[in-house]
Structures are given as structure tokens and as C-alpha cells.
Amino acid sequence: MLRNAWVGVLGMALAASVVACGGGSQEAAKPAESAAAAPAAGGGQKVDPATAGSVKGTVTVDGAVPKNDAIKMNADPVCVKANTSPQFQETYMVGADGKSLGNVFVYVKDGLGNYSYDPPTGEATIDQKDCRYHPHVFGMRVGQTLTIVNSDPTLHNIHAMPKGNAEFNNGQPIQGMKMTHTFSAKEVMVPFKCDVHGWMNAYVGVLDHPYFAISDKDGKFDISNLPPGTYTLEAWHEKLGTTTQSVTIGPKESKDVTFTFKAPAAATTN
Amino acid sequence: MLHRFSKFLAGCTVLLILAGSLVTSNDAGLSVPDWPTSYGWNMFTFPPSMWVANILYEHGHRLIASSVGFLTIIMAAWLWFAEPRRWLRWFGVAALGAVIAQGALGGLTVLFFLPAAISTAHAGLAEIFFCMTVAIALFTSPRWIASGAEPVDDALLRTVATTTTVLIYAQILVGATMRHTGAGLAIPDFPWMFGHVIPDHWSNAIAIHFTHRIGALLVTLAVLATATHVWFHHGDRRELTRPATLILLLVATQVTLGALTVLTQRNVWINSVHVVCGALVLTTSLVITLRTWRVRFSDVRGVRLQADPRRGDEVRLKPDTTSIGARA
Numbered sequence: 001m002l003r004n005a006w007v008g009v010l011g012m013a014l015a016a017s018v019v020a021c022g023g024g025s026q027e028a029a030k031p032a033e034s035a036a037a038a039p040a041a042g043g044g045q046k047v048d049p050a051t052a053g054s055v056k057g058t059v060t061v062d063g064a065v066p067k068n069d070a071i072k073m074n075a076d077p078v079c080v081k082a083n084t085s086p087q088f089q090e091t092y093m094v095g096a097d098g099k100s101l102g103n104v105f106v107y108v109k110d111g112l113g114n115y116s117y118d119p120p121t122g123e124a125t126i127d128q129k130d131c132r133y134h135p136h137v138f139g140m141r142v143g144q145t146l147t148i149v150n151s152d153p154t155l156h157n158i159h160a161m162p163k164g165n166a167e168f169n170n171g172q173p174i175q176g177m178k179m180t181h182t183f184s185a186k187e188v189m190v191p192f193k194c195d196v197h198g199w200m201n202a203y204v205g206v207l208d209h210p211y212f213a214i215s216d217k218d219g220k221f222d223i224s225n226l227p228p229g230t231y232t233l234e235a236w237h238e239k240l241g242t243t244t245q246s247v248t249i250g251p252k253e254s255k256d257v258t259f260t261f262k263a264p265a266a267a268t269t270n
Numbered sequence: 271m272l273h274r275f276s277k278f279l280a281g282c283t284v285l286l287i288l289a290g291s292l293v294t295s296n297d298a299g300l301s302v303p304d305w306p307t308s309y310g311w312n313m314f315t316f317p318p319s320m321w322v323a324n325i326l327y328e329h330g331h332r333l334i335a336s337s338v339g340f341l342t343i344i345m346a347a348w349l350w351f352a353e354p355r356r357w358l359r360w361f362g363v364a365a366l367g368a369v370i371a372q373g374a375l376g377g378l379t380v381l382f383f384l385p386a387a388i389s390t391a392h393a394g395l396a397e398i399f400f401c402m403t404v405a406i407a408l409f410t411s412p413r414w415i416a417s418g419a420e421p422v423d424d425a426l427l428r429t430v431a432t433t434t435t436v437l438i439y440a441q442i443l444v445g446a447t448m449r450h451t452g453a454g455l456a457i458p459d460f461p462w463m464f465g466h467v468i469p470d471h472w473s474n475a476i477a478i479h480f481t482h483r484i485g486a487l488l489v490t491l492a493v494l495a496t497a498t499h500v501w502f503h504h505g506d507r508r509e510l511t512r513p514a515t516l517i518l519l520l521v522a523t524q525v526t527l528g529a530l531t532v533l534t535q536r537n538v539w540i541n542s543v544h545v546v547c548g549a550l551v552l553t554t555s556l557v558i559t560l561r562t563w564r565v566r567f568s569d570v571r572g573v574r575l576q577a578d579p580r581r582g583d584e585v586r587l588k589p590d591t592t593s594i595g596a597r598a
């Protein structure tokens with residue numbers, strides 16, 4: 001009796017194994033969340049373009065930053081083929097002057113009060129191309145559509161590791177695959193990684209307002225259409241952390257701001 | 271034949287543990303984001319051309335795990351139909367349940383993005399399953415059955431050996447927690463800890479890492495106690511002295527690998543072999559422990575050794591139809 005029962009259990013286990021292993025063809029990855037956009041933050045007055053000013057500036061680093069880590073891509077022939085020269089991480093993007101620092105996310109952290117903003121227009125895009133994320137650092141709005149593209153003839157997974165939003169990890173095995181995602185809460189920063197290619201990483205700053213910028217290779221950034229007021233600005237770098245400063249903008253005023261990060265001690269020149 | 275098959279299964283489980291540790295060491299646990307499919311494909315039809323970079327580790331782990339699962343089904347069925355000892359038949363069923371649960375934990379930890387609790391449970395159950403396969407191999411061995419005639423009966427050794435095995439398992443759980451909470455380099459130097467005998471500052475990660483180092487010390491002492499007792503009091507019992515010698519060598523290797531894991535900043539292969547060696551320490555201790563408890567198994571005489579008249583002196587397992595009372 002017991003043997004018969006067990007044989008039945010064994011049969012079910014085998015059947016379950018077959019079912020679990022079945023399922024057949026490859027399918028496109030689905031978006032982790034619906035694309036329904038969250039409403040723009042704030043319910044107050046609109047920003048008056050006639051009085052709006054701007055903050056421009058530069059991000060610099062004081063001292064020599066460490067050399068970016070070398071990347072070995074030989075685990076994937078497609079990545080090797082796409083990158084014939086020596087490859088390095090994008091941690092420190094230092095300008096020709098040895099001081100200016102790119103890939104820094106600069107944003108208004110505090111002081112905006114109760115403004116309302118137009119919904120974000122267009123999409124943010126992150127592309128997996130040549131076994132890298134493009135861009136490496138970027139910003140977007142809460143509720144804005146993020147399009148994730150795989151331009152490589154190899155497979156990637158896009159793994160977002162937020163703390164305040166929902167984590168997701170989607171595979172894109174076929175070249176040209178796309179998926180979309182929206183973040184429902186502001187968060188600075190959300191890291192992305194590809195678990196297949198351990199060197200691939202990127203960061204997105206998600207905000208409920210449009211006042212953010214990424215410093216370019218010369219360390220320059222520009223935040224425009226900012227209403228008059230006193231603001232706390234924060235600059236974020238993936239290794240050097242954050243630094244803040246206060247700035248007051250009058251009507252139609254443009255202020256220059258410089259953020260300076262301190263290089264880590266005992267660094268090897270980049 | 272069943273004994274050989276069970277040894278083969280135990281060997282495959284060692285390979286599976288190595289594959290699993292390589293997944294964690296390479297941070298490849300989420301490189302295949304779906305489960306039980308692989309990038310939408312049936313696991314067994316996922317094209318090998320796509321087994322690139324970290325996918326090789328994760329997908330390889332899944333395939334080896336599936337193979338071990340199927341082997342376990344065969345072994346459980348084999349035990350059920352061929353093994354006269356009822357408790358051992360059910361033990362085979364329990365092993366099958368363990369490997370199914372292990373597969374489910376592996377899937378869950380992928381679907382929930384590697385939470386430390388599930389990943390640690392996955393690692394802990396892996397060791398239990400490995401212990402079960404080794405135990406089955408031991409229980410089905412002719413030597414085990416033959417030793418029922420003159421089992422070692424040493425209460426102190428039973429206590430010491432059992433304590434040692436429990437300590438080793440606890441140490442492995444702490445190690446698994448350390449791996450899955452990213453605390454492997456929380457104390458970056460060895461043998462000192464931040465240049466001191468005791469860390470001069472603390473965090474959760476440092477506490478876990480420190481516990482693992484203290485655990486290593488306790489396990490080493492416990493293993494020394496067991497091995498010393500075996501050699502001094504049962505030096506003529508090869509079934510005890512051989513694993514006692516082996517476990518000393520394994521512990522020495524394990525401590526060295528642990529130190530090298532820190533000193534090489536978690537070198538992938540050193541780190542992974544450290545996990546495998548830990549499993550071997552555990553099962554070697556388990557073998558010693560079970561042999562010290564062999565005397566308690568002697569009441570359960572479902573089988574006995576009997577010379578096979580057709581094949582000379584080769585021994586075969588045959589059901590024992592003699593009642594306990596009649597033997598006494």
C-alpha cells in the first residue's frame with residue numbers, strides 16, 4: 001500500500017519535473033511594471049519662464065584619482081570582438097586638465113517648495129552596446145518611461161537594484177530587444193548591473209522634478225529654468241560620494257557653482 | 271551495485287556544491303534572471319552558444335543540479351524496491367524530498383533577487399543533502415553491515431564526534447551567511463583583524479566574519495579532540511582511524527584556504543574550493559559520528575552479510591529473516 005502510494009508520489013514528481021522543464025520557446029522579456037506614468041510632483045504654481053534663472057558650473061576633483069580598473073571581456077567573444085583596445089571601467093571620467101570630472105549627477109536636492117511641473121516629455125533610454133551601458137550615468141523623472149535596449153548580438157540581463165523602488169532583473173537574449181520601465185518614487189541613485197558581464201554597470205537618478213544634469217567630460221553642467229529661490233544642490237559621484245552647497249537664484253539670474261570632490265588618499269594617477 | 275551508485279551520487283553532489291560555490295564566487299546568481307526557464311528557453315534546450323560569461327556558471331549549476339535530482343529519483347526508487355531496511359527506504363525518500371526542496375529554494379532565491387535568508391538556506395540544505403547521500407553510501411556499504419557484529423561502543427567518542435559534526439555544520443551556516451551577506455572581506459587581514467587580535471571596531475558584517483573565524487578555531491579544536499580520542503582509544507579500528515586522519519588533513523587544508531580567501535581578496539577558485547572542502551570536512555566528521563553510533567543501529571537488522579556460494583568469497587546483501595529474539 002505504502003509502496004503504491006510512494007510510486008504515485010514519484011510519478012507526480014517526475015511529471016512535475018517534465019512540466020517545469022518544458023515550456024519551449026524563448027520569449028521577450030516583459031516590462032517589470034506597467035507604463036502608467038505617475039503624476040508630476042507638486043500641486044502648486046507653475047514655474048514662470050519669465051523670471052526663471054539657471055545654475056551652471058563645473059565639477060572638479062582635488063588630487064589624483066585612482067586609475068580605472070581594467071576590464072577583461074574574454075568570457076564573451078562578442079564583447080572581445082566589439083572592443084579591440086584595452087578596456088577600463090568608467091568610474092573616473094577626468095578631463096584633459098586632470099581636474100574636471102564627468103559623470104557626476106548634479107541636482108536640486110531641497111528648496112523647490114510647492115511647484116508643479118509639466119509631465120516629462122520623451123523617454124529616457126539606456127542601451128547595452130559593445131558590452132557597456134550607454135549612458136553610464138543619467139537622470140530621469142518619476143513616471144517617465146525608461147526604454148532599455150540591447151544592441152549587442154549577445155545576451156544581457158538588466159538588473160536594477162533600487163532601495164525605494166521595485167527591484168527588477170530582466171533578460172534580453174536577442175539583439176534589438178527592447179523593454180520599458182517606469183520608476184514610481186524618486187531615488188538618487190538607482191544602480192544597474194548586468195549579471196552576465198560583471199563589469200557592466202550604470203546609475204540613474206530618479207527625481208520628481210526636472211532640475212538635474214550630468215557633468216560632461218569637461219566637468220560642465222547646466223540646470224536651467226530654475227525659479228528664483230534658495231536651493232540645496234547636491235553632486236553625486238559613484239565612488240567619491242556626495243557634496244552639497246547652497247545657492248540663491250534671483251529672477252532671471254544665472255549662478256556659477258563649482259563642486260570639488262577630494263580624491264581618495266594614495267591614489268594612482270588615472 | 272546500489273552502494274556504488276550511492277557513492278557516485280555523493281560524488282556528483284560534490285561537483286554540484288563546487289558549481290554552486292562558483293556561482294556565488296563569480297556573483298553570477300542572477301545572470302539567468304528567470305527560473306525554471308533560462309532566458310525563456312527550456313533549461314535543457316537553452317543554446318550552448320549562449321552560455322557566455324557568468325551564464326556558464328549559473329546555467330551549469332542548474333544542469334548539474336537537475337542531473338543530481340534525477341539521480342536521486344533513481345536512487346530513492348532503487349532503495350524503495352531493493353532495500354530491506356524500512357528506515358533506509360524512507361531515508362531515500364527524505365533525500366529525494368531534500369533535493370526537490372533544494373531546487374525550489376534555488377529557484378526562489380533567483381526570483382527574489384538573492385535574499386540572504388533564502389540563499390543561506392539553499393547553502394545549508396545543500397550540505398544536509400550531501401550528508402544524506404554520504405550517509406546512504408555508508409549505510410549500504412558492506413563494511414557498515416559487517417561492522418554490526420563488533421561495533422565500537424564508546425559513549426564519550428559518540429558525544430565528542432556528534433558535537434564536532436554539529437559544530438562543523440553550524441560553522442558552515444555562519445560561512446554561508448558571511449558569503450551571502452557580502453561579509454567575506456569585512457575583516458580584510460589575516461591572521462590579525464584590523465591589525466589587532468580582536469577587531470577594534472564593529473559592524474554586523476564584521477561580527478559575522480569574526481564569528482566564522484572563532485568558529486574555525488572551535489571546529490579545529492573539536493576535530494583534534496575527536497581524532498586524538500580515536501587514535502588513543504581505537505587505534506586498531508581502521509573504520510575510525512582512516513577518517514580521523516583524513517579529517518585532520520582536510521581541516522588543515524580548509525584553514526589554509528580560508529586564510530588565502532582573505533589574503534587573495536576572495537580569489538574565485540580558492541573561495542569556491544574552500545566551500546567544497548568545508549563540505550568534505552562535514553561529511554568526514556559525519557562518517558566518524560555515524561560509525562560511533564553503529565552500535566545503536568544493531569537492533570535494526572534488516573540485512574546481514576552472507577557469503578554467496580556461487581561467487582566464492584564475494585559478499586552479497588540478503589534479507590535477514592532471523593528474528594531478534596531467536597538471535598539472542
